[in-house]
Amino acid sequence: MDELLLHNATLIDGTGADPRPGTSVLVEKGLIRQIGSSESITPPRDGRVIDLNGLTLMPGLTDAHVHFGALGANAFAGSPGDDDSLAAYVIGVVENIELALQEGFTTVRDAGGLDPAFARAVEQGLIRGPRILPSGSHLSQTGGHGDRRDRYDERPIVSVPGILAAPVLVDGVDQVRLAARQQLRLGSTQVKVMASGGVMSPIDALESIQFTVEEMHAAVHEAEMAGKYVVAHCHTSPSINNALAAGVRSIEHGSILDEATANAILNQGAFMIPTLLVIETLAKWAEAGDIPHYGQMKLAQVRTQMPLSVELAASAGVLLGSGTDILGPGQTGRGEELALKARVIGPMKAIVSATTTNARLFRLEDSIGKVSEGMDADLIAISGDPISDISLLGNGKNIPLVIKGGQVVKESLQT
Ligand SMILES: [Zn+2]
Incomplete structure (x- = not known):
């Protein structure tokens, strides 16, 4: 028919x-x-x-910041739970993919931790899911947001190509370049870098600025040579400015934003993707005692600030995409992001951010959104x-x- x-x-x-x-x-x-x-x-x-x-x-709705592969107990992208087999991991990831489609999401961008093989499995019709734009492994500096090891743990973080895309720790321009090329080789449609501290990483302060401009520029250059772009995790204005100086096109979170930085995002024609839902989700987990102390402290910092930053970015005229950043197994309620954002910019603009603006961000505006x-x-x-x-x-x-x-x-x- x-x-x-x-x-x-x-x-x-x-x-x-x-x-x-x-x-x-x-x-x-x-x-x-x-x-x-x-x-x-x-x-x-x-x-x-x-x-x-x-x-x-x-x-169909779109989500520019999913982590279908973040099933681990510590909610880290590209990690199975401690006792999980790889088989159980794959089943959990497939469940997350199927749930997103059932909730009306027809295209998503994975912001790191999902092996691009899962995107291909959807394309091939092996599983039912949204069209997935995968980032593969995150690139993080040692001790950065992607470094999920405790302070005295020196064990390597290991990926299983084709199944598990754990963060890659890289330091220096050459290592970043090699890692970016490797992610593109594995099928990433954009490269993800960690440019600031994060809520759920054990060692770094939220305000820490991660990667030098030169390091990030190496990733931007490699991505652009392949017709792609770089996505950067940034909570604070100094980290956003670093990422913009390196040519990053997609600023994730933007939690603690000042006016000059909002204008800098605008002037560079970059996108900002606030992620309100994960903050509220983590706050619920924190109430239940399910996130470590360091995470609770850092969460409190971003929770009050992010809605204000969304308001500031919107009034500056920044292109606001839509992302949830939700973590864990059985990911549901993805569309709540739009309700949280609507409190700041109204329902129609929230819908536009999750449809036409995300489509532009994905460079798919001629076919979706x-x-x-x-x-x-x-x-x-x-x-x-x-x-x-x-x-x-x-x-x-x-x-x-x-x-x-x-x-x-x-x-x-x-x-
Ligand atoms: Zn994320």
Whole structure:
């Protein structure tokens, strides 16, 4: 069956335009063929019609900062739990991938820790999941955010190519260059570097600035020579400025941002990807006593600041992508990121950040991120109106229809 008519929905097209009630969308051969008023589109002769009266139709959601491979008890990217076999690890990763699609996410960028082999498995149809843009292993300096060893632990951090992409510790321009080339060889669509301290790493202070401009520039050069770009983990303004000086295009977290740095991101045409959901998730874990003391202290620093930084970046006009950074096994509630961001910038802008802005960040704006003729048919239907209640997107039960590349991959509509 090549044709599918999505009949009589309220359309939110992902561009920020007002919702359009009474709209139908015709899908043909995986693409959006025609959009119009419900009366104006003729139902396909031998295709299927799905009645969406009372539902909202939107582009598939996207998440620019996932860690499908972060299953470890210490929530580190690219780590199995202490007692897990590699088989159990793979099963846990596949579960995370499948859950994201079931919750309406049709394209995601893994921000490190997922071996690109999983992205290929989705592409090959071996598992059902969103289109994945993998970063492979994070690049971190010794003692940096990717160095998850305790102070007196000198054991090497080991990856298993094709399964497990643990952080790579590299120091100096040559090591960074080699590691970037290696990640690109393994199939990464962008290179991830750790440019500041982080919440869940044992040794570093949040304010520490990691990698020199020259080191990061080596990664940027290699990525750009391959037609790709660099993503940098940065909590503070000095680390953001370092990353921008090296040519980094995607600034992750941006938790403690000042005005001059917001303008610097804007002037360089870089993107900022705040990650509000992980902060709230970690805060819940902290209440339950599930994160170490160092993590709790650093968490408190970013929790109050990040919403203010989002506000500052938005009013400066910075391109704001959408990312969750959620960790652990059984990752659900991914869409709550939009509700948290909506408190700062409103629901429509939160939706745009997770659709058209992320599509630009991914350099996929010609195929995904909006409902427009000729685009890939990545579409979701929501029971209700996400503009009046954005929290609907935080629960997959409110998303009874998911279509990826024209294929219905989830359908639980009440008939
Ligand atoms: Zn992350």
